[in-house]
Amino acid sequence: MVKTSDVILILVAILFPPAAAAMITGCSCDLLINILLTILGYFPGHIHAFWLIYKKMQAEERYGVGGFHYVGNGQYQPIYQGGAPQQPQAPYYGSTAQYP
Secondary structure (H helix, E strand, O other), X not given: OOOHHHHHHHHHHHHOHHHHHHXXXXXXXXXXXXXXXXXXXXHHHHHHHHHXXXXXXXXXXXXXXXXEEEEEOOEEEEOOOOOOOOOOOOOOOOOOOOOO
């Protein structure tokens, strides 16, 4: 499902591909690659930026919005292992508490 933020990323990628790559990956190796591809030819920079947007959309579908972080080379890892975030267990301060 395409969201408004994805549409904005696509529009930015059409106008200036390194800006879209910077929004997705931050200051990383992929940004440098996108800058070099854009200098070498405008269309290779577009292809790389659209590939990064595609990989981000795949991660959102797989892990949910905000449930992943970028590790480089178009790869994402989930923030929470096993799906949903785990609630921390309350400490047992009383002397009569049962330990799990």
